[in-house]
Amino acid sequence: MQSLLIKNGKVLLFKNDDVIIEPKDILIQNGKIAKIENRITEDDISENITESNANSEKIYTINAKGTIVMPGLINTHAHIPMSIFRVSTEGCSLYEWLNEKIWPIENNLTKEDIYYASMLSFIEMISTGTTCINDQYFMPEEIRKAAYKLKVRAVLTRPLIDTDGTLNEKIKEFREFYETRDKQNDLITYTVSPHSLYTCSDNCLQKTADLAKEYNLPVHIHFLESIDEISDIQKMHKMPASKVLKKYFDGIHTILAHCVKLNDEDIAILKTMNCGIAHNPVSNLMLGCKIADTTKYLKQGLNVALRNRWTRLWK
Ligand SMILES: [Zn+2]
Structure with a gap:
């Protein structure tokens, strides 16, 4: 499983038909957004790794400080x-x-x-x-x-x-x-x-x-x-x-x-x-x-x- 963690960015979200921007972290796993939370650490992700998948697990982290994170x-x-x-x-x-x-x-x-x-x-x-x-x-x-x-x-x-x-x-x-x-x-x-x-x-x-x-x-x-x-x-x-x-x-x-x-x-x-x-x-x-x-x-x-x-x- 490949994980991409985007940290410290300001995330563009839709709430009640409105666009808002909030500081959040985003975890993407196997190409899909798995979590959007105030703070996600690499340790949170590692908790889900069992011995059998530890070798194939890779976590990439992007520090998005000072940028907006939004869909392409x-x-x-x-x-x-x-x-x-x-x-x-x-x-x-x-x-x-x-x-x-x-x-x-x-x-x-x-x-x-x-x-x-x-x-x-x-x-x-x-x-x-x-x-x-x-x-x-x-x-x-x-x-x-x-x-x-x-x-x-x-x-x-x-x-x-x-x-x-x-x-x-x-x-x-x-x-x-x-x-x-x-x-x-x-x-x-x-x-x-x-x-x-x-x-x-x-x-x-x-x-x-x-x-x-x-x-x-x-x-x-x-x-x-x-x-x-x-x-x-x-x-x-x-x-x-x-x-x-x-x-x-x-x-x-x-x-x-x-x-x-x-x-x-x-x-x-x-x-x-x-x-x-x-x-x-x-x-x-x-x-x-x-x-x-x-x-x-x-x-x-x-x-x-x-x-x-x-x-x-x-x-
Ligand atoms: Zn044209």
């Missing part, structure tokens, strides 16, 4: 390797940034670039308390390699898009990626991920919905991030964005990244679906999209996660 944060929408591009948004709208900067650079990325950029991002996230990341990026086998190495929890995928006529190739890549997973590793799980409604045709959306049902996986998609999308989606799919979403993904657990531009009709439709919103205000402000009215969404009963930048302010 979850990054609900990321493109993990993209931290290396974080200064590239300056003065761009979303479409300018994607078309003129990001997509041309991404065409030149190597597997090695993706692997080391992922390592960098994971290390930054771990250092700021993020222990689970929901991702959407290409060459995911390199991201998975980095995640295995650092033992982070991640939700990975191979994003699908058909603006360049290579949808079938991308679906094949997704299948290979998913089917070569390590089934013993429960830290890594998967989504099916159409990039967005404005970059995926009806054919692409149908195929992604079919894949999600075939593998019983959630869907992760960008949704109504910028004002331009509203008319583009209407033009491409001949109906409003939320109706397109409902048409293809109704009944499938769907994670919607951004959702800055929801109107009342969109909110009413999303309420009938099994979906959660991953709102990214810093990214949205940097690309001039404004931010979502999350108070209204929450009051209407939508499920909203707030994602901030993971960058650490290094001293």
Whole structure:
């Protein structure tokens, strides 16, 4: 049995729907919280050790003095390797940034670039308390390699898009990626991920919905991030964005990244679906999209996660 004792920290706890912070010690045994008490010593743990398990018993102690002890944060929408591009948004709208900067650079990325950029991002996230990341990026086998190495929890995928006529190739890549997973590793799980409604045709959306049902996986998609999308989606799919979403993904657990531009009709439709919103205000402000009215969404009963930048302010 392995025991981890976290001592002298201020522990973030939930009490009567409120968040409180109290000085406590925490004992974790075999990956589960066994005790949260005012004071736990190594002697308290040793009392439970019998001669038969004494050899396999290890106690690790962390002195958390001066820190807050809390559950790991979850990054609900990321493109993990993209931290290396974080200064590239300056003065761009979303479409300018994607078309003129990001997509041309991404065409030149190597597997090695993706692997080391992922390592960098994971290390930054771990250092700021993020222990689970929901991702959407290409060459995911390199991201998975980095995640295995650092033992982070991640939700990975191979994003699908058909603006360049290579949808079938991308679906094949997704299948290979998913089917070569390590089934013993429960830290890594998967989504099916159409990039967005404005970059995926009806054919692409149908195929992604079919894949999600075939593998019983959630869907992760960008949704109504910028004002331009509203008319583009209407033009491409001949109906409003939320109706397109409902048409293809109704009944499938769907994670919607951004959702800055929801109107009342969109909110009413999303309420009938099994979906959660991953709102990214810093990214949205940097690309001039404004931010979502999350108070209204929450009051209407939508499920909203707030994602901030993971960058650490290094001293
Ligand atoms: Zn995104």
